[in-house]
Amino acid sequence: MTERGARLEPALLKLLGVLALGAMMATLDATIVNVGLPTLAVRLDAGLDTVEWAATGYLLAVSVATPVSGWAVDRYGGRRMWLVGVVLFTAGSALSSVAWSAPSLIAFRVVQGLGGGMLEPTMLTVLARAAGPSRAGRAMGLVSMPITLGPAVGPVLGGVLVAHLDWRWMFLINIPVGLVVLALSLRVVPGGDERTERPLDVLGLSLLTPGFAALVYALSQAGSAGLGAPRVLVGFALGAVLLAGYVVHALRTRRPPLVDLRLFRIRGYAVAIVLMTLVGGTLFGAYFLVPQYHQQVGGHGPLGAGLLLAPFGLGALVAMPLAGRLSDRIGARLLAPTGAVLAVLALTPFALAAPQPVLAVAAGLLGAALGTVGASSTGTVYRSVPPASAASATTALYVLNQVGGALAIALTTLALGGTGTPTSPYPRAFWVLVAVPALIAVVALALPGRRATVPAPAPEVPEPVG
Numbered sequence: 001m002t003e004r005g006a007r008l009e010p011a012l013l014k015l016l017g018v019l020a021l022g023a024m025m026a027t028l029d030a031t032i033v034n035v036g037l038p039t040l041a042v043r044l045d046a047g048l049d050t051v052e053w054a055a056t057g058y059l060l061a062v063s064v065a066t067p068v069s070g071w072a073v074d075r076y077g078g079r080r081m082w083l084v085g086v087v088l089f090t091a092g093s094a095l096s097s098v099a100w101s102a103p104s105l106i107a108f109r110v111v112q113g114l115g116g117g118m119l120e121p122t123m124l125t126v127l128a129r130a131a132g133p134s135r136a137g138r139a140m141g142l143v144s145m146p147i148t149l150g151p152a153v154g155p156v157l158g159g160v161l162v163a164h165l166d167w168r169w170m171f172l173i174n175i176p177v178g179l180v181v182l183a184l185s186l187r188v189v190p191g192g193d194e195r196t197e198r199p200l201d202v203l204g205l206s207l208l209t210p211g212f213a214a215l216v217y218a219l220s221q222a223g224s225a226g227l228g229a230p231r232v233l234v235g236f237a238l239g240a241v242l243l244a245g246y247v248v249h250a251l252r253t254r255r256p257p258l259v260d261l262r263l264f265r266i267r268g269y270a271v272a273i274v275l276m277t278l279v280g281g282t283l284f285g286a287y288f289l290v291p292q293y294h295q296q297v298g299g300h301g302p303l304g305a306g307l308l309l310a311p312f313g314l315g316a317l318v319a320m321p322l323a324g325r326l327s328d329r330i331g332a333r334l335l336a337p338t339g340a341v342l343a344v345l346a347l348t349p350f351a352l353a354a355p356q357p358v359l360a361v362a363a364g365l366l367g368a369a370l371g372t373v374g375a376s377s378t379g380t381v382y383r384s385v386p387p388a389s390a391a392s393a394t395t396a397l398y399v400l401n402q403v404g405g406a407l408a409i410a411l412t413t414l415a416l417g418g419t420g421t422p423t424s425p426y427p428r429a430f431w432v433l434v435a436v437p438a439l440i441a442v443v444a445l446a447l448p449g450r451r452a453t454v455p456a457p458a459p460e461v462p463e464p465v466g
Contacts, residue, residue, distance in 0.1 A: 012130055018188045019123040022086055022181040025174060026116035029093070032157055032170050033058070033109075039167050046102035056220055057106045061113025063213045063402065069121040070395035071200055071258055078126035079191040085122055086185060088115025090178030097171035112171075124394045126189065128382040204249055204258035211242030212399055219406035222414065259399070260392045268384035268448045269393065275336060275377040275440055275447075276397055277404035282343060282436045283370055284405030285412050286312070289433060290350070290363065292416075293426050298356060311360050315367025323375040332376035336444035339372030343437035351430035373440060380447065408436060 033040075033055055041051045072081045092112025099105035161169045218235025225232055250257035264270040287309075294300045294308050323335055346366035349358050378397070385393045415429035 014188050015130055015190070016127060018181065018184045019082070019127055021177070022082070022185070023120045023123045025177050025181065026089055026119045028157070029058075029089075029112065029116065029171075029174060032161075040102075040105070043167055044099070044102045044105065050102050051105075053106045054102070054109045056217070058109045058113040058116070059220065059406075060213050060217060061110040062117035063216045063399075064209050065114045065117025066121055066398050066402070067208045067212060067258055067395055068200075068205060069118045070125065070391035072118075073122055073125050073391045075200070077191065078122055078129070079185075079189045081118060082122045082126060082189055083182065083185060085115045085118030086178060086182050088112075089119060090115070090175060090182065093171045093174035093178065097168045097175075121391075121394045121398045124378075124397070125391045128390045128394070129387055130190070131382075199255065201253070201255065201258040204246055204253070207242050207246035207249060208258055211239050211246060212403070213239075214242065215239030215403060216406050219403070219410040222410040227414070256392075258392075259395050260389060263385055263389060263393060263396070266384050267446070268380050271443060271446045271448075272332070272377045272380040272384065273396055273400060274443055275373065276381070277400040278436055278440045278443065279370060279374050279377065280401035280404035281408035282347075282433065282440070283374075285408035285433045285436065286347070286366060286370075288409045289412050289426075289429055293350065293430075297353070297426060308360065309363065311364035312367035315364040315369075316371040317367075319368035319371035320375045323372040324379060327376035327379040331448065332380045333444070333447040335376040336373050336447060337441045339369045339376070340437045340441035340444055342366075342369035343373070344434055344441070345369075347430060347434045347437065351427050351434055353427060369437070373437075373444070377444075384448075408433065 040054065041047060044051065069081065069085075089112055092108055092110075092115055095108035096105055096112060099108055157173075161167070161173070214235045218232050218239060221229065221235065222232045227233075246258075247261065250259065250261045264273070290309060290312075294304070298308075300308065319339075323339070327335055343366055346362045346369055349362040354362070381393055381397055382390060411432055412429045415432045416425045
């Protein structure tokens with residue numbers, strides 16, 4: 001490998017920083033509202049079950065925007081779709097900050113979610129193409145650090161804003177950040193990327209998008225309503241039928257499908273996608289369980305519980321760039337199982353109700369462990385497919401990662417008995433979560449061995465615009 005192919009040059013680092021800031025803005029907002037839902041219910045004079053749709057509506061909008069983002073990047077270019085996503089998210093934030101009722105807030109959160117659903121998939125595609133296969137691990141490791149911190153910082157920031165400022169600041173805070181990201185993107189995000197003239201897979205879109213949304217909705221409702229609730233059963237049934245229809249369509253169509261399922265014939269890609277689905281389950285399950293545990297068992301407030309997630313973020317910050325660099329050199333076959341075993345060890349003290357100092361160390365270890373698995377597995381995804389398939393690979397990666405997260409939250413909520421108020425079910429819920437990285441450790445053994453020592457040359461990063 002030449003030095004030119006190995007290093008991350010300044011233009012790529014600038015691109016990486018701007019994309020990461022925009023994506024972190026969206027991931028942070030996915031959780032910042034959760035801690036403020038009771039306040040929103042009071043201020044907007046609505047029931048909590050109604051206001052919860054401000055969170056659920058955002059999630060469903062993300063699930064609608066994500067499947068089409070890969071096609072849109074191929075068709076209209078990564079730069080253009082990134083800018084559209086930033087504008088939509090920032091506009092949705094501004095509108096949410098002036099909401100006058102629960103229905104208006106829900107509607108504006110949907111606009112915000114549509115923008116947020118475009119940002120991370122577009123970011124991954126643009127960055128994968130700019131970095132090339134030889135630097136995919138390092139690039140993904142670096143860009144994943146702020147994205148991983150977003151959901152952890154969200155509850156802390158939300159708690160501070162709700163406690164000391166008006167609830168509208170949960171959305172107003174996005175406006176200056178969004179404007180800065182937009183201004184920097186106009187200068188740094190390169191244009192002129194190769195586009196295709198392939199038509200939109202309308203049938204695939206009509207099957208995959210509502211199928212994904214129905215499945216996410218059913219999973220989001222299963223924990224509180226129970227698996228036997230009519231709305232949950234209908235959501236699962238509708239999602240299963242639509243997604244099965246998409247599988248048949250994608251494998252039979254002669255035109256490029258929205259998500260190319262034939263890529264799953266590539267061993268490294270298929271195993272890495274499964275791993276990232278399970279990583280999503282572990283990550284979002286931990287974000288859901290750990291703060292609740294600290295509040296209901298440890299007696300901390302929302303802000304204190306959020307701060308106790310700080311070691312998780314620090315662990316991820318340290319591990320991700322290191323894992324990304326190592327995966328470019330030796331592949332993920334050793335890194336991913338090692339990270340999975342460490343995640344099992346990190347979650348076990350929570351299941352055993354260990355003292356809080358032990359749990360703080362365990363949180364840091366968990367962040368490092370999931371960062372190791374995530375960075376190495378994501379790098380494997382983009383090393384396994386040709387650059388022309390990066391957008392389709394990103395869509396599959398992001399969709400299944402979100403499904404894994406929704407499934408883990410549903411299962412752990414069911415283990416808590418629906419409400420999560422009793423303290424005794426927490427060990428059971430954490431043991432359910434421990435099973436996910438244990439499965440990761442087994443699946444990761446199927447990853448390909450050490451990658452080629454002379455990878456394909458990395459493409460040049462186009463000069464910034466402006």
